[in-house]
Amino acid sequence: MNILSLFILIPLFTIIAILFTGNMKQTRIVSAVGMGIQLILAGILVYLYLAERNAGNTAAMLFYYDAVWFPTLNIHYTIGVDGISVAMIALTSIVVFAGIFASWMVDYLYREFFISLILLASGVFGFFISLDLFTMFLFYEVAVIPMYLLIGLWGSGPKEYSAMKLTLMLMAGSALLFVAILGIYFYSAPAGSHLTFNLLEIAKNHIPIEMQRFLFPFAFIGFGVLGALFPFHTWSPDGHASAPTAVSMLHAGVLMKLGGYGVFRVAIYLMPEAAHEQAWIFLILTGISVVYGAFGAVVQKDLKYINAYSSVSHCGLVLFAILMMNQTAMNGAVIQMISHGLMTALFFALSA
Amino acid sequence: MTGSIPLQYFLIISTLMFFIGIYGFLTRKNLITMLMSIELILNSVNINFVAFNKYLYPQNLQGHFFTLIIIAIAAAEAAVAIAIIINIYRNFRSIDVDNVDELKF
């Protein structure tokens, strides 16, 4: 058993276990234990990863595993991690674990709440470990859907409005993303050979530059919506303000990082030439996000709104750094993602 | 083979029945009457089947079989439809089709 698959299986087992719990206390404890194991596993993963790297393993992706699950379209369950994914996984498991405790007092439909929360987490974990575009997209959707329920059912304030807005905007992003993914798929291999969704292989076969020019904005904006790219960020203040604490934590702490990670993994990694050509457009947009979010935050009256706008600003910074396309900036982006993830999650946990 | 009655007569009858059925289905507001119209439509089709079978391929029996199946189905369908109508009546206190446009329960 590949250690990475456990990151999806443990949440699923936890969900099944929650189905059998009888009362609130048991539900909480099962969730906490499940996510606690996940956290320990993340620690082990970090350790194993570092050990492998120190042992001189320089493969692009470690713990690589590949299995076909839909042969007709050559869709694989391909998993593997590099340093960025490991960092993101560690961040996610910390935030999820904390999120369980932040929602300790949820008593309305508590079982469904924890199931949705953990399902969301499993989607996020799946997203970070997948190397197959389609599987990645699938996990992305798995992460987005429970969000609607979590905000719409357990939120506060204008929760239906916020939940609907958030979901619709993220779905619109997904639609763009899907165009990009299919486009990449159809140009993933030289004419005549087998098409593939595998990121590593696509990167080896260059996508024709004309297609890159066309697909790059789709991929960037598709993920950018999740990373609160101006002007597609307005789901963020409403969504964060209405969501229950743990969901705000997960959303700002982890889900927004999906945007940055996705931009790097898909848009920039697969279409570097187009990225170089079009970077200036998105640099302007992300630059606006950074300044605009900060100014917007200053005059808010609601703590959650302040934090939401500051997240817009910070995630803008992450996207900005990724667009710089050099190693220093990428390091900075990853560190910023982690620090922002922990910081915002803590802030949401405290402001609730 | 008597040959006394030409095929067209059967077709005229069934076409008339078919359009009378359609007309009844579109204009009658009473669900029972609409059900009866549907029966008319089905029976017009039955006549067509039997007539074509008899006049075009007398050596085959498919038309008869289809007709028998349709009759059986129509019986079942009538039972289900009447059950639905009774339920509608219980809910709406009427079997006027115009009342049943809620599209939700």
Added chain:
Amino acid sequence: MVDYTYTLLIPLIPFVFFILIGITGHKMKPIVSGLIGTAGLGIAAILSYITAIRYFWTDHLAETGYKSIKAFEVTWLHLTDKLTINIGALIDPISVMMLIVITTVSLMVHIYSIGYMKGERGYHRFFAFLSLFSFSMLGLVLATNIFQMYIFWELVGVSSFLLIGFYYEKPSAVAASKKAFIVTRFADLGFLIGILILSFNTGTFDFQLLTSPTGPAITMPGGAAFMGMSLLTWSLIFIFMGGAGKSAMFPLHVWLPDAMEGPTPVSALIHAATMVVAGVYLVARLFPVYALGAPDALTVVAWVGGISSLFAAIIACTQTDIKRVLAYSTMSQIGYMMLALGVSGYGGENGLGFMASNFHLFTHAMFKALLFLGAGAIIHAVHSNDMKDMGGLRKYLPITHITFLIACITIAGIPPLAGFWSKDEIMVAAWHHNKILFSIEYLVAGLTAFYMFRLYFSIFWGKATHYHHTPHEAPYVMTIPLMVLAFGAVFAGFLPFHALVTSDGMPFESHLDYSIAIPSVLIALFGIGLATAMYLKSNGLPDKLAGIFGHTYKWAFHKFYMDEVYIFVTKKIIFRFISEPVAWFDRHIVDGFMNLIARTVQNASNLIKDLQSGRLQQYGYVFVTGALALVLIFVYLWN
């Protein structure tokens, strides 16, 4: 090379105690957490003294000039091959001197706080934060590179924030801590920009490389000049902006008076002796770069220092809150130090200003900490900050009275106390550099003597107010630190700073210039005389004088309306003309656009929703018509 690796322990011990007290403090008896914190600082202080004695005397480094020694260094963040951030400990004359200042004052404040904070809620929290501050400040002075300094720079900012807001139930304390943090943070933005410009162009963060006369910073080509100044000058001005924020230089000083909302020992430690001189230390640390690479930036430093010292001295004459008077006095004295750095040259006798600045930093730490702790003892006795509530206290608080008097004489610059020696060196340096700056400082010396003795007489002399309960002298745990610091204030002036702390590490001869010393003593005496005449006995003189100065007095009393200017700029300009429009734009235009899309879709759906009427016969009708139409098309029209 002599081994100084153990200096690493000096900041680490307070850090360990911070964690210890912070986590387990609430389970201890309050006094235990105080004693533990004090003990930690005690060890750090002993180590610092050992380091100082070894570095300056026993290790025979003087023969070749005091070189900077990298006692310890590890790579902390290896970001890329070009960008690594190290963390370590750098030993050189100024860092050793700062170690002494910080650990001494911090230890005294710890001891004092054991008594002062007695019975307060959050006793252990206070000591945990004090330890955190000590750790950050020691890490700051030991920084081997500018980035490490920046990290600790922010950490002292945080600990200052936490300590000012110690009484977090008091709205004014919360506002003050917020203000302090935001203002200094804003200044640090400049610092960061400066670091980025400097390091981008030199390719290093390391102080030893940066400050070496043949290093990449000083030999950095003028490069793209911007508005008539080279990149190096700009970067140094930006770095100085950070220093000016921390050191409360005009116009970034507004946070310092408000910071007095914190507990008094905190004011003594952070806002008088250590953190606020971080800006001076920063400029001193990068002094060779300033002096050799960008003299223009140094001129800026000198003028900012000069203006701040005058500005603060004038305001200090009008304030009635004793801690605020001391705060403005601190600002004024730091202005002196900045000015001294600004007028200094590099190497030998030219580096007089550099030496004087550090000298003054040292003596100032002693007497200003003493003044604040004395003020704390007074507040402890009277339960008020306002000098109008005081008077005739010399009978009740004998030890505080004597030590306070010593501090006042010292700060006024009367020989042979410490303040005289350091201030005199500054005067000499200023005289040789710029006569206008010298006259400003000369005036400020008189003002300093005046406002300090105004404070002294108003508190200890004058009519005795009727107190609710008789003020009593503080316990020994509070008065002993006062005596120790008074001892420092008297004798610190005799340290041979010109042989120890110089710009290039080489000792030089320094002698008293009577043509400057005598007039400065005279103006100080004049200031004291004036204060005596006005405040020894209460008479109408102060009011009359205030009447003569009229508007000037009013302006000074309202601190030249600097707070109002800031409020105006932030609230009325930035908030109203940038932030609120942005927020409005976001809610109504960007979000409005999204809602518009949603509403458009909704309306369109409403329009076509009638097709789905639910009427069975309508469907049937459409179906039949459609089927007939298809038949028509395919049977008759297709061919």
